[in-house]
Amino acid sequence: MARNIEAAKCVQCGKLHYPTHFYCPSCKGTKFQGVAIEGEGTLVTWTRSHVLPLDYSTMYITLGIVQMDMGVKVMGQLDVGTPQTGMRLRSRIGKVREIQGSDIKGLVFTAI
Amino acid sequence: MRDVAIVGVGSTQFGRAQWSLLKMMCEASHEAIQDASLGDRKIDAVFVANMGSARNNRMAGLASALVDRMNLYPAAAETIENGPASGASAFKMGFLGVASGFYDVVLVCGGERMREVNNLEATEFVSFLSHRYAEYVYGVTLPGLAALFARMYMERYGVTNEHLAMVAIKNHANGLLNRKAHIRDSITMEGILTGPDAINNNPWVSEPLRFYDCCPVSDGSSALILAPANLAKELCRKPVRVAGIGQGTDTHAVHERPDPTELTAVRIASQKAFHMAGLTPQDIGVAELHDAFTILEIAESEEAGFFPKGEGHKALERGETQINGRLPINPSGGLKARGHPVGNTGVSQLVELSLQLRGDAGKYQVPSRPKHGFTVNFGGFGNNVIATVLSEGV
Numbered sequence A: 001m002a003r004n005i006e007a008a009k010c011v012q013c014g015k016l017h018y019p020t021h022f023y024c025p026s027c028k029g030t031k032f033q034g035v036a037i038e039g040e041g042t043l044v045t046w047t048r049s050h051v052l053p054l055d056y057s058t059m060y061i062t063l064g065i066v067q068m069d070m071g072v073k074v075m076g077q078l079d080v081g082t083p084q085t086g087m088r089l090r091s092r093i094g095k096v097r098e099i100q101g102s103d104i105k106g107l108v109f110t111a112i
Numbered sequence B: 001m002r003d004v005a006i007v008g009v010g011s012t013q014f015g016r017a018q019w020s021l022l023k024m025m026c027e028a029s030h031e032a033i034q035d036a037s038l039g040d041r042k043i044d045a046v047f048v049a050n051m052g053s054a055r056n057n058r059m060a061g062l063a064s065a066l067v068d069r070m071n072l073y074p075a076a077a078e079t080i081e082n083g084p085a086s087g088a089s090a091f092k093m094g095f096l097g098v099a100s101g102f103y104d105v106v107l108v109c110g111g112e113r114m115r116e117v118n119n120l121e122a123t124e125f126v127s128f129l130s131h132r133y134a135e136y137v138y139g140v141t142l143p144g145l146a147a148l149f150a151r152m153y154m155e156r157y158g159v160t161n162e163h164l165a166m167v168a169i170k171n172h173a174n175g176l177l178n179r180k181a182h183i184r185d186s187i188t189m190e191g192i193l194t195g196p197d198a199i200n201n202n203p204w205v206s207e208p209l210r211f212y213d214c215c216p217v218s219d220g221s222s223a224l225i226l227a228p229a230n231l232a233k234e235l236c237r238k239p240v241r242v243a244g245i246g247q248g249t250d251t252h253a254v255h256e257r258p259d260p261t262e263l264t265a266v267r268i269a270s271q272k273a274f275h276m277a278g279l280t281p282q283d284i285g286v287a288e289l290h291d292a293f294t295i296l297e298i299a300e301s302e303e304a305g306f307f308p309k310g311e312g313h314k315a316l317e318r319g320e321t322q323i324n325g326r327l328p329i330n331p332s333g334g335l336k337a338r339g340h341p342v343g344n345t346g347v348s349q350l351v352e353l354s355l356q357l358r359g360d361a362g363k364y365q366v367p368s369r370p371k372h373g374f375t376v377n378f379g380g381f382g383n384n385v386i387a388t389v390l391s392e393g394v
């Protein structure tokens, strides 16, 4: 099982943030609990990128911003044939990039 | 604070450099120094704007190198890296130096030589601006972030690919009149969007953005001389006053913004610049906006307060932003056609605006001879933005 991608839950005010900040953007607290980003969400916007960083060998990648039901928005790769804004998606952890020979894991979304 | 004026401007040809980065910066600085007729007067400080010399040109400490090559010792020297907003940042530091009375004569020089590496390496280097683990690792580039932004904007406000193409066509037509512009070819709606060859002429970069929605990768250097207003008349026939500067920042990750279609930092920077100048958007007669992507010209024109939110594309449709329109935007060709030497862009925008306010822009002079001009220099994907208002005379 791949390591989770985590949002930060502020111990002081309970707000969930992603990505993490040193000070809580809501209350300036400095203590956080990791909360796995998982489950379902709604596609806010997407793009199919045809001009890619050097370490990709595919023709294109599909990227999206997803509003997760658990409360945070995230960027992720879409494993979806024909994306449509507003569609429902489910997250998993998968390989999103290779940097200097090592696999980078991240959020990958499929249609529900 | 003292009033500060721009008393000299200079710029190299944009595009593929014929010289080293340092030589380009010397040429632009020399032109600005000549323009200012400084005579025997010493330059007290040099502020250099650059984003990628250590990576792309294997050079660091550019400001010190420029002082040496131009024999400006013992001038103070700083190199400023603030992403694509480096240019306006260096300008702001120079302004503060003169306004405070700490310095009298300041040289601000932006320089970037991106074409020493290939296009993909240049795109990769610019993508370092994105959030390391929440954006970058997914393979997003700056065109990718702009595309995510553009789709939201288009779906919400009814902006179409045709509107985006209209920005490109306008700015290319302007660039054709600017002999220092990187791209000097005219494009048509048929050629890039509606005709049978459009998809070959204008392929996808990151959907919904195509090739002609994105600025080129450019080399280029621009420079200007700042001096206190009371000295400006002595140094310059047509000084331009720095009327207002504003800056704003926003979340690093675009998706973390409560409404990612809002460019809050542009709005805040613009409001602050107008407040300092004691002017409103209605007073502005020419603007150079940061059209690294066509959608940004439309969005920035709204956040700056020139048009209501969601109506920038309608003003574009009506021709209001053409060179002879009510508010000409990017008469120099903008980043789209003049080019985008990334760390230099903010300086080059201020040079272009100065030429317009002096009436020295030649073939692309805005015919209404505006008294006040405005720029937006947009860093990252809108997480660090500087707006400036310049006014004719001191």
Ligand SMILES: [Zn+2]
Pocket (backbone or CB within 6 Å): A010, A011, A012, A013, A014, A015, A024, A025, A026, A027, A028, A029
């Ligand atoms: Zn908190």
